[in-house]
Amino acid sequence: MVVYEGSEEQTNRIFRALADPTRRDIVRRTVSGEASVSELAAAYDMSFAAVQKHVAVLEAAGLVAKEQRGRERIVRGRPEVLRHVHAVLDELELLWRTRMQQLDDLFAQEAEADAATRPHDGTPPPPVP
Incomplete structure (x- = not known):
């Protein structure tokens, strides 16, 4: 498997966090540019508190970092963690491609x-008992 500085539990947290579509969208938004929790909350049809909880799950998984700037909490994605996700998925893809090739x-x-x-004279093969 991929060697990663984090534990297997941390890897599990990452994939559990990414299982939710809202959290995946928050990661997409914050990797391309940072956003305040208020800005993120405005983008979703849910309460501010619900968005805060999503951000907390992502932060616990290491997918985003949050910092206080004045009265705002700014969220930014952590691409290095996404590279780990990519490496794990690449390794799984290679494993399955190898297995499929073995089957082929x-x-x-x-x-x-x-x-x-089979006979080469055009006659059908004998029936299988």
């Missing part, structure tokens, strides 16, 4: 073996 190879071997046992 196995099916090809069976098809070749089946073709080798």
Whole structure:
């Protein structure tokens, strides 16, 4: 698996946080530019407190950082954590592509073996009992 400075529990927190579409959208918005919690709350049909809770989940997962600027809390995405997510997903994709290739190879071997046992004079193969 991918070696990451964080623990496996931290990786689990990241993926649990990203499971929610509102949180994924908050990450998208804050990676491209920082936003205050008030600005984020204005973008969603939910209470300010609900948006604060979403931001808290993202912050606990390390996907965003929040800082106080005067009376506002500014949220910014942390692209380095998203790179970790990307690396984990790349590794899983490679694993599944390898497994699918192994299955394709196995099916090809069976098809070749089946073709080798068939008569070449055009008669159908004998029925399988």
